[in-house]
Amino acid sequence: MNGGQTNDNRMTQALDITDLTAHYGSTKVLEDLSLSVGAGELVSLLGASGCGKTTTLRLIAGFLEPTKGAIRLGGRDLTRLPAHKRDIGLVFQNYALFPHLSVLDNVAFGLKQRGVASAEREKRARAMLERVGLSPLADRLPGALSGGQKQRVALARALVIEPPLLMFDEPLSNLDAKLRVDMRVEIRQLQRANGTTSVYVTHDQEEAFSISDRVAIMNAGRIMQFDTPEVLYQRPANAFVARFVGFENLIPMRAVARDGETVTAEAAGGARLSLSQERFGAIPDAFTLATRPDGLAVTSGPGTDGIPATLGLRTYLGRAYQYQCETAAGHLVANGALSTPLEPGGTARLVPVPDQCCVLLEV
Amino acid sequence: MTTRPSPALIAIAALVYVFLVGPLVIVIGASLSDTTYLTFPPQGLSLRWFENIFEITAFRRTIVTSLQLAFLATGLALLIGIPAAYALNRYRIQLPSWLSTVFVLPILVPEIVLGFSLLKSVAVGASFPIFVSLLIGHTLLVLPYCVRVISASLASFDFSIEEAAISLGSPPARTFFTIVLPNVRAGVIAAFILAFITSINDVSTSLFLTGPGISTLPIQILAHVEQFFDPTIASVSVLLMFLTVAVMAIVERTLGLTFLAK
Structure with missing residues (x-):
């Protein structure tokens, strides 16, 4: 990757989560969760709503604080770092584009926060829009885009900062079935090309299995099994995973x-x-x-x-x-x-x- | 294919307009009368009663006081109301729902009660200067409007947009100004207009809080009517109307009155 050459080390970092425990009020929503995502690997957290997958993602992003445990990314300890200093690219279910900014300004936003000069910012944002095939829409407002286009902008916005970790929170569940399949292939190709370590949250088994190197099947705040899709599908380790697949x-x-x-x-x-x-x-x-x-x-x-x-x-x-x-x-x-x-x-x-x-x- | 509205409907719509616009026409007409008493339709045309406003010092002073009060009270209420509305919407899970009820309470309590209790506590009790008492009163009066209107705007704001900005490296405080505020601008403008109109037209609360040397325009109008029956009050009313419209126009020009289109 020509653009990422200087950042190769940065963009292939391993994520290590150890004994992560979290509470909502007095309810324990995550219990002693440990998970290692290898550099450049895409790992899905799969489970029904309330299983703790989104909580895990929000803990990694820094929007929630764990009761106990540690989150490390390539040697950096993120556990107590404020969310805006974690340098993680996030793609949300409902896109979360800035409605008052143009597509180009949406994509350039992260670069602006990093103090990248205006001309360089625009150049890199345009190049990223080119990669997701949205160059002609650079000056539109997000309100004028279709769901698939919005998600591409969100993807470009998260990728352009060349984050060491990319996270997806049910990114495709607001799209129709056909587009969902196309987009997941696209996401996987971009992730592979960049070699960005990624965490992908979904409740859709087919989506998780098709896109991931490894999948963690979660239930009630715990990981029930963490393995490759092949192993999960053919050799579930327990009754919960067996029923799930x-x-x-x-x-x-x-x-x-x-x-x-x-x-x-x-x-x-x-x-x-x-x-x-x-x-x-x-x-x-x-x-x-x-x-x-x-x-x-x-x-x-x-x-x-x-x-x-x-x-x-x-x-x-x-x-x-x-x-x-x-x-x-x-x-x-x-x-x-x-x-x-x-x-x-x-x-x-x-x-x-x-x-x-x-x-x-x-x- | 458009269905033709029934004549009854047209008649009712026309009546609504008559009742809404009629009083304004009468007041404007009366203010232009050349007579020394209030009358409609006006007899003769003259601007002498508009000139008369500025010859009476009390009017001159109260117009300034009312404008100062309306701008300051609205500004203060927005300074308190925007963070309050933000907190109520952003952290609604953690906060009990009665707290949002508290913010409507001042709308439900009669203004005259607010005025009287402020007289006892702030004006007499704490013996604040008259203008400060008025400012506190008006701020309290318009605060609930600000919180409610901005809350309504924030309720449709998707806070994951804020999280997206933070994840991209924007500190929370900066994110509030660059991302959250621009997206609730319509609510802030609506709150500003509502608060400003409420403040500049208020009689009940101000009645208790005005004192020697300091009064507001509506109170002065009231005092004037008790002594005189000339068209000055009509022309003052017209002036008040146009002041309000002027402020709306300025707000629209500077901030954009887009919320009406949404």
């Missing part, structure tokens, strides 16, 4: 026989299943088997394997039929082949597909 069926199991690396496990109702420890790692005596509806095949053919089930509501998914099933192991959701539709009220067996299962150590 679509493992709708959580079946309690008991190991009843061990033969080398092969463990035979039994679900309530006596259904048995063989699992390889080579694939799933050490399997304890009691565990939970997690599957998506796709990982639980509905069959009514001959055989004795699988969990006996009474079929309930059938819905058409296009690629399969989905059945709500009642079993001795509880309510399960399973998919069956389109070629053999089964009638609600009938009985069938649900056979877990080991490749699509996941072993959770919690019971």
Whole structure:
């Protein structure tokens, strides 16, 4: 990057959060949260509203004060630094453009605060607008822009100060579906090109997984799992994350026989299943088997394997039929082949597909 | 495709205008009369009663006092009201809602009660000079208007805009002046106009606080009517009207009366 050459060190700094705890009044909203974002990495905080993701972002930005813990950015301790001295680029959900300033002045605002001379300021702001494809709109007021254009201005405004850390607070949730996908690709490309360490807050799983190097799934003020999208999607570490990424069926199991690396496990109702420890790692005596509806095949053919089930509501998914099933192991959701539709009220067996299962150590 | 308004509606609208504009026409007409008593329609045309205002020292002095009072009280009320409105809106989560009710209270309390209690406490109790007592009274009188009107403006202000500025390196105090204030300008102008008109027209509060040597224009008009029935009061009223309009015009020119268009 030619523009950022002198700032290469500055723009690739690691963020380290340790034991961050925060309260709203007497309510604890964040508990001992630790998170490391590598230099140049994009990390998403993903969770439902109230999980603490926005609180974490506001703590890093300096709009809230933690009760305890530390925030460090490339060796600088930010914990007690006032927000305006933190040098963090922020992109807000509702854009937060300055309504009384032109697009150009919006983008130049941060440079002005840094004492950059007027001519240089305008040059850099225009160059940044060029990069987000908004040069022709430089003299407009924000009120005259569309949602997508506003978000591009907000992005340019945050990037032009070449911050060592860039943070996004649900930046796409006010845009329509098509634009959301386009914009997230654009954000990712700009972030990659600049190599700016980034924190991205969202409640949208697809968005988080598609844009991030790593994702922290949060719940009730804690990080439930922090890993790459691939690992989160295929090997959730606990029941919360499993449900979050679509493992709708959580079946309690008991190991009843061990033969080398092969463990035979039994679900309530006596259904048995063989699992390889080579694939799933050490399997304890009691565990939970997690599957998506796709990982639980509905069959009514001959055989004795699988969990006996009474079929309930059938819905058409296009690629399969989905059945709500009642079993001795509880309510399960399973998919069956389109070629053999089964009638609600009938009985069938649900056979877990080991490749699509996941072993959770919690019971 | 436009629907034609019914004749009844037109008649009602016309009546509203008659009631709004009628008194003004009568006052302006009466002020131009050549007679020595108040009459309408005017008999003969003359500006002698306007000249007469400036021949009476009491009028000359009270016009100056009223203008000083209106500008100073409005200025003070804005100085107190803008930060108050900002705090009420910015930190509304932390503050109890009764606090914002407190700011409307002076509107609900009759002005005459405000005047009397200030007489007891400020004028007599603390024995402040008359002008200072008047200034305190008028400031208190117009403060709630300032807080309410500016609050309304701030209520639609998105405070993440302020946070965006701070995150870009602008210290909070500077951000208030460069980002927050320009975006509630319409509210500040509306508050200024409301406060100024309230102050310059006030009788009830001032009645208790004026004293020997210092009075306000509306009080002087009242005193004049008790003794004379010449068209001077009509011409003073017209003058007061035009002073108010002039101030509005200046405010509009300097700050922009954009809030009317919004």
